[in-house]
Amino acid sequence: MIQKLLHEGVEVETSIDGYDAADFPEITAEKQGHRHPVHTVVVTHFELARMIERVNRRFASLLRTELTKLGIEDVGPAQAMVLLAIGDVELSVGELLDRGHYIGSNISYYLKQLADGGYIDRVASQRDKRSARIRLTDKGEQLCANLRNAGGAYNRVLARDDDDLRNLEIAFQTLHRLELVWGNAARYGI
Amino acid sequence: MIQKLLHEGVEVETSIDGYDAADFPEITAEKQGHRHPVHTVVVTHFELARMIERVNRRFASLLRTELTKLGIEDVGPAQAMVLLAIGDVELSVGELLDRGHYIGSNISYYLKQLADGGYIDRVASQRDKRSARIRLTDKGEQLCANLRNAGGAYNRVLARDDDDLRNLEIAFQTLHRLELVWGNAARYGI
DNA sequence: GTAACTTACTTCAAATTTTGAAGTAAAATT
DNA sequence: AATTTTACTTCAAAATTTGAAGTAAGTTAC
Numbered sequence A, B: 001m002i003q004k005l006l007h008e009g010v011e012v013e014t015s016i017d018g019y020d021a022a023d024f025p026e027i028t029a030e031k032q033g034h035r036h037p038v039h040t041v042v043v044t045h046f047e048l049a050r051m052i053e054r055v056n057r058r059f060a061s062l063l064r065t066e067l068t069k070l071g072i073e074d075v076g077p078a079q080a081m082v083l084l085a086i087g088d089v090e091l092s093v094g095e096l097l098d099r100g101h102y103i104g105s106n107i108s109y110y111l112k113q114l115a116d117g118g119y120i121d122r123v124a125s126q127r128d129k130r131s132a133r134i135r136l137t138d139k140g141e142q143l144c145a146n147l148r149n150a151g152g153a154y155n156r157v158l159a160r161d162d163d164d165l166r167n168l169e170i171a172f173q174t175l176h177r178l179e180l181v182w183g184n185a186a187r188y189g190i
Numbered sequence C: 001g002t003a004a005c006t007t008a009c010t011t012c013a014a015a016t017t018t019t020g021a022a023g024t025a026a027a028a029t030t
Numbered sequence D: 001a002a003t004t005t006t007a008c009t010t011c012a013a014a015a016t017t018t019g020a021a022g023t024a025a026g027t028t029a030c
Helices: A002-006 A045-069 A077-086 A093-100 A104-116 A138-158 A162-188 B045-069 B077-086 B093-100 B104-116 B138-158 B162-188
Strands: A010-013 A040-043 A120-124 A132-136 B120-124 B132-136
Touching (some): A040 B162, A045 A077, A045 A162, A045 B045, A045 B077, A045 B093, A045 B138, A045 B162, A077 A093, A077 A104, A077 A132, A077 A138, A077 B045, A093 A104, A093 A132, A093 B045, A104 A120, A132 A138, A138 B045, A138 B162, A162 B045, A162 B138, B045 B077, B045 B138, B077 B093, B077 B104, B077 B132, B077 B138, B093 B104, B093 B132, B132 B138
Antiparallel strands (some): A010 A040, A120 A132
16 A cells, blocks of 8 residues: 555655755655656655745744844744745735635734834724734835845746746745645545 | 846747646746747746645645544654655664754654554664664554555556656656755755 | 773753734624 | 634744754874
8 A cells, every 4th residue: 555655646756956856755665765867756745745834944044144144133934934925015904815825823923023023013994993004114015025125036046947937936836735735634634 | 127038038838737827927038049849837846845845735635634534633744755666675763864954853743652552663673773664554554555545546547548658758857856956955956 | 001082872951933812803794 | 692713822832944063983183
């Protein structure tokens, strides 16, 4: 049964970017081993998930470094992500929840910190006084602008040519698909 | 003023499940003069990062659900990821660190919980008695097998045809590239 | 051989992030 | 007018992550 599942994944040729098959334990042993030019790697659901977890960790620490460089002490990576999620539009807490799949109390907590730090403004909506409208202050926009500015270097490294752009786009859309599949599964079962 | 630039010429191709351009405030206009046969979305660094964060969150809650279904109470999603990272080989704590880009004390903490729960065995290496060798117990292997079994359904949904396979492969490799770029940047600066 | 240094990991305490239960107030429904 | 639902907040607890300090084993330089 396990054997069968391992073959439900994607077959990948891995000479690209020289990553190491040993990074991926969910591969049948007979396929690694000898130093042949072509390895076939089976990418499963879990490998993708592990990759995503690692990449997420890396990004968070990068963001922390950037924040430190900017001398920002009252905003952590998680809060910075919230600021970036807000972007330059005014939106309600509910919309923000949808954007990041956060849990309500979590966002509420971050928004409080960000409001205390002067990064966002909260105004009760005229239409619906239950609904808080959120928007970046100038300080918040400045921070986002600085982060984006620092991010430009990464964009240039990551998107060198058309091929890179295509791959980034495909990665993005594929992740979006994962988001939907995993999200729907969580709510309605697969 | 910098970020006003970021909203030029955004065209979103919505072939996948109709996601909304408004979800993604950070699309750049940094396209060079090459000919693109069709409209292209230029995905930035931060958009990818936000997507990855969301997907990661979704996966963690899915994993939590699966663990609950299996009646497992002493293993959370983070620990389950560690078990999956170990896979079916025996390795040292250091190797495990590399696999997940964890921080040492973090893994140590998880390994303690997993050892207490009987999911892993720890043996001091003969060669080097500082080095702890880690391996799944039968209980640990059983849990991984159950998780993989449940995961089979997702693999089938995600990888329906060759196109899906190709896209998953590209996503995986692109994430690996992100991992390298972000990781190296964190250590050596970009 | 041994003193100093490095590696491999653990421990602990603190910070950060996430979760869930309970609450408030406004809007919508009955 | 009473009830229910929505939109959010608060608070306390749990889970996760981090960093500083510690231990013990291996390595290197004298």
